[in-house]
Amino acid sequence: MSYRVKSYAAQSSSSPLAPFQFERRSPRADDVVIEILYCGVCHSDVHNVRNDWGNANYPMVPGHEIIGRVIATGAAVTRFKEGDHVGVGCLVASCQRCDACDHGHEQYCQNGATYTYNHNDPIDGTRTFGGYSEKIVVAEDFVLKVPNTLDLAGAAPLLCAGITTYSPLRHWKVGKSSKVAIVGLGGLGHMGLKLAKAMGAEVTLFSRSPGKEDDARRLGADHIVISTDVKQMAAVAGRFDLIINTVPCKHDVNPYIPTLASGGTMVMVGYLGPLDNFNTGPLVFRRKALAGSLIGGIAETQEMLDFCGRHGIHSDIERIAIQDINQAFERMLKADVKYRFVIDMNTLKESI
Amino acid sequence: MSYRVKSYAAQSSSSPLAPFQFERRSPRADDVVIEILYCGVCHSDVHNVRNDWGNANYPMVPGHEIIGRVIATGAAVTRFKEGDHVGVGCLVASCQRCDACDHGHEQYCQNGATYTYNHNDPIDGTRTFGGYSEKIVVAEDFVLKVPNTLDLAGAAPLLCAGITTYSPLRHWKVGKSSKVAIVGLGGLGHMGLKLAKAMGAEVTLFSRSPGKEDDARRLGADHIVISTDVKQMAAVAGRFDLIINTVPCKHDVNPYIPTLASGGTMVMVGYLGPLDNFNTGPLVFRRKALAGSLIGGIAETQEMLDFCGRHGIHSDIERIAIQDINQAFERMLKADVKYRFVIDMNTLKESI
Structure with a gap:
C-alpha cells in the first residue's frame, strides 16, 4: 500500500509554497514509514525552492530537519518499531560501498548521496520529497533514533543545523583546551555556540553588529567580537584553533584569517560560492587553512543526537503552522528568527 | 674580532647585484662562523631584491640556501667544530620561548622569527645579510648538520626549496598509501617530486605545458597531467590526498580542487597574494581545504637533511659564478633553469 500524503510544495521558482498531494512509496523491506511531527526550516530550503543553485x-x-514517529516498518527492519521517535536529516540514501561510505561519510559518497528532497531515489528513480509533509518513507539505515530526553520540536533543527556545526567541531578535534570562534548568529551559529561550549571549548562569537551580547552569552559564548571593529579584531589576532563560518552569503573572509592561531582552520559551512580576493599570504605565514564541511555522516549524526540528549541541547525555535511558511521564508531572509522556524506538522491536517 | 667580508648586494630595487663589503659580527658565545661554499638562488631572492613585497x-x-664549513666557534658552542660541513636556511633566530618555538615551529614564531637577510638581529639590532657572501655568523641553534653522503652544492637548495616541500608532505602525513600531486616543475616542484616519491607516495605532476614528461618521470613522477586539458583533469577527479602548489605567481587554483579526494588539502607554498574568485563550494561538498605552509622548523629541517642523506636526494642544479648572478635572475624569471642555480662562492674570491 502506498501513502497519499498532504504536503506543501513549490511549483516553480517564483511560486510560493502551497498545498500539494502526492504518493509516498509503499515500504520496501528495509523501509521505515514515519508520521512527521515537526520539520525545521533551513536556509537551504529557500535556496532550493527559489532555484538559487x-x-x-x-x-x-x-x-530535511524531520522529527516523527514510526507508524510502520518493512519486513527486514530491525532497529525501529511502531511508536519510536525518529529523525531524518539531509540524506536518505548513499551507495554504501565506496570508500567515503565505508568510513561513515555518507555525505561525501563518491557515487553521490541521495538528498531528502529535490533528488531521485537510487532504487526506483522516483523523486524525493522532503519533510513539509504528513509522512515520509526512508530506508532504516538513514533513520536516526531521537533520545527520550530531547524535546521533539527543538530537536528538529539538529538534523541539519546541529550536525553541520557538530561535524567540523569533532573533525577538527575540539575539546577542553580549544579556542573556537563562530562567525554569524543564526540557525547554524547558535547551534555552533551551544555545541562548542558543551565540548568544553572557550567560545567566541564574531558578529557584525552589537546588540547580540546577551543572547550570545546565554547560548554559550564566552566572548563577543564585533568583526567590523578593527581594534577588537586585532585584539584576538592569533587566537583561534578553529573558526566555523556560518554566514550564508558572499562576504570578505580575509579579516578572520589573522585571528586564527598557527595551524588553525576556518571552516565554511554557510556560503558556497566565489570569494573576492581571498589572500593566500596569511595562510602561508602560519600554516593556516580555509576548509569546507557538509552536514555529517549518519553515525556521526546519531552521535550528535546522543550528545545533545546527554547535554540537554536543543535548537532555540519559533514554532509555526505550515500555513505560515511563506512569511517564515521572508522573515528568515531578514534574519528575523531566533533561531530556527520549526513547522508543527499537525497544522497540515487543517489544509487541503 | 669581526669579519670584513666580500659579498654581492643590491643597493636599491632597480640596481643589479654588485660587489659589496661589510662587517660580520664577532662571534658571540653561541655563534658559529661559517665560510660559505655554496648558496642556492631562490625565487624569493628576486622578489626581495626588487622589493616586490x-x-x-x-x-x-x-x-638563504647556504652550505659552508665551520671556521670558528664561540665558547659555548657544543654541537659544531672547525671543519664541519653545515647548512643555514631561511631563519637565523626566533624567540625560542613561545608556543610555536616550543613545538619546533620556529618559522611560525609568535614573536617573529628572524630571517637570514633583510631583517634585524634580535640581540644587537644589526641588519642580517644573507649567503651571497664569503662568511656568515649564526647562532648554533640555527645551524644544520650536512650528512656526509650529500653533495655540497646539490644540498644547498634543500635549505629552502627542500624544506618548503618536505614540511607539508610530513605535516599532512604522506606515506606509502598517499596520492600526492605537485603543481609546477621548478625549484620547489622538482624537490616535491623527489621527496614525495622517496616517502613512498604515488606522485603526479600537474603542468601547464607538455614536454616535461621525461624530466618529471626521472624526478619521481608516476603520472603527468596537463592542467589545461579538461579531459585529463576530469580523469583525475577526486584522486589526490594532498596537492602541493608551487606556482609562484597568481593563477586560477579552482581547477585543482575537484582533483582532491574527500578530506584532501591543497597547500600553497609558492604564491602569496589574492586569488580571483576562489570558490568555497567544492571545499564544502567534500570537506576539502586550501592551506599554506612556510619552510619548516629547525629540527624538521635537520630531519629533512638526514632524510635526503639516507635517500641520496639532492637538488638538480646549475652551478654559476657570483659574477653571473644578474643573468641568473633573468633566466629564473623565465623558468630557464633545471632546477636551481647554485652559486659557487669560491668565485667570489675573484671579485673586489
Missing part, C-alpha cells in the same frame, strides 16, 4: 526540479517539497 | 631594506645581501 540552478538544480531545482518542480514540484518540490522542501524540508 | 614592499619591505626591502638596502643594501641587501640575498641568499
Whole structure:
C-alpha cells in the first residue's frame, strides 16, 4: 500500500509554497514509514525552492530537519518499531560501498548521496520529497533514533543545523583546551555556540553588529567580537584553533584569517560560492587553512543526537503552522528568527 | 674580532647585484662562523631584491640556501667544530620561548622569527645579510648538520626549496598509501617530486605545458597531467590526498580542487597574494581545504637533511659564478633553469 500524503510544495521558482498531494512509496523491506511531527526550516530550503543553485526540479517539497514517529516498518527492519521517535536529516540514501561510505561519510559518497528532497531515489528513480509533509518513507539505515530526553520540536533543527556545526567541531578535534570562534548568529551559529561550549571549548562569537551580547552569552559564548571593529579584531589576532563560518552569503573572509592561531582552520559551512580576493599570504605565514564541511555522516549524526540528549541541547525555535511558511521564508531572509522556524506538522491536517 | 667580508648586494630595487663589503659580527658565545661554499638562488631572492613585497631594506645581501664549513666557534658552542660541513636556511633566530618555538615551529614564531637577510638581529639590532657572501655568523641553534653522503652544492637548495616541500608532505602525513600531486616543475616542484616519491607516495605532476614528461618521470613522477586539458583533469577527479602548489605567481587554483579526494588539502607554498574568485563550494561538498605552509622548523629541517642523506636526494642544479648572478635572475624569471642555480662562492674570491 502506498501513502497519499498532504504536503506543501513549490511549483516553480517564483511560486510560493502551497498545498500539494502526492504518493509516498509503499515500504520496501528495509523501509521505515514515519508520521512527521515537526520539520525545521533551513536556509537551504529557500535556496532550493527559489532555484538559487540552478538544480531545482518542480514540484518540490522542501524540508530535511524531520522529527516523527514510526507508524510502520518493512519486513527486514530491525532497529525501529511502531511508536519510536525518529529523525531524518539531509540524506536518505548513499551507495554504501565506496570508500567515503565505508568510513561513515555518507555525505561525501563518491557515487553521490541521495538528498531528502529535490533528488531521485537510487532504487526506483522516483523523486524525493522532503519533510513539509504528513509522512515520509526512508530506508532504516538513514533513520536516526531521537533520545527520550530531547524535546521533539527543538530537536528538529539538529538534523541539519546541529550536525553541520557538530561535524567540523569533532573533525577538527575540539575539546577542553580549544579556542573556537563562530562567525554569524543564526540557525547554524547558535547551534555552533551551544555545541562548542558543551565540548568544553572557550567560545567566541564574531558578529557584525552589537546588540547580540546577551543572547550570545546565554547560548554559550564566552566572548563577543564585533568583526567590523578593527581594534577588537586585532585584539584576538592569533587566537583561534578553529573558526566555523556560518554566514550564508558572499562576504570578505580575509579579516578572520589573522585571528586564527598557527595551524588553525576556518571552516565554511554557510556560503558556497566565489570569494573576492581571498589572500593566500596569511595562510602561508602560519600554516593556516580555509576548509569546507557538509552536514555529517549518519553515525556521526546519531552521535550528535546522543550528545545533545546527554547535554540537554536543543535548537532555540519559533514554532509555526505550515500555513505560515511563506512569511517564515521572508522573515528568515531578514534574519528575523531566533533561531530556527520549526513547522508543527499537525497544522497540515487543517489544509487541503 | 669581526669579519670584513666580500659579498654581492643590491643597493636599491632597480640596481643589479654588485660587489659589496661589510662587517660580520664577532662571534658571540653561541655563534658559529661559517665560510660559505655554496648558496642556492631562490625565487624569493628576486622578489626581495626588487622589493616586490614592499619591505626591502638596502643594501641587501640575498641568499638563504647556504652550505659552508665551520671556521670558528664561540665558547659555548657544543654541537659544531672547525671543519664541519653545515647548512643555514631561511631563519637565523626566533624567540625560542613561545608556543610555536616550543613545538619546533620556529618559522611560525609568535614573536617573529628572524630571517637570514633583510631583517634585524634580535640581540644587537644589526641588519642580517644573507649567503651571497664569503662568511656568515649564526647562532648554533640555527645551524644544520650536512650528512656526509650529500653533495655540497646539490644540498644547498634543500635549505629552502627542500624544506618548503618536505614540511607539508610530513605535516599532512604522506606515506606509502598517499596520492600526492605537485603543481609546477621548478625549484620547489622538482624537490616535491623527489621527496614525495622517496616517502613512498604515488606522485603526479600537474603542468601547464607538455614536454616535461621525461624530466618529471626521472624526478619521481608516476603520472603527468596537463592542467589545461579538461579531459585529463576530469580523469583525475577526486584522486589526490594532498596537492602541493608551487606556482609562484597568481593563477586560477579552482581547477585543482575537484582533483582532491574527500578530506584532501591543497597547500600553497609558492604564491602569496589574492586569488580571483576562489570558490568555497567544492571545499564544502567534500570537506576539502586550501592551506599554506612556510619552510619548516629547525629540527624538521635537520630531519629533512638526514632524510635526503639516507635517500641520496639532492637538488638538480646549475652551478654559476657570483659574477653571473644578474643573468641568473633573468633566466629564473623565465623558468630557464633545471632546477636551481647554485652559486659557487669560491668565485667570489675573484671579485673586489
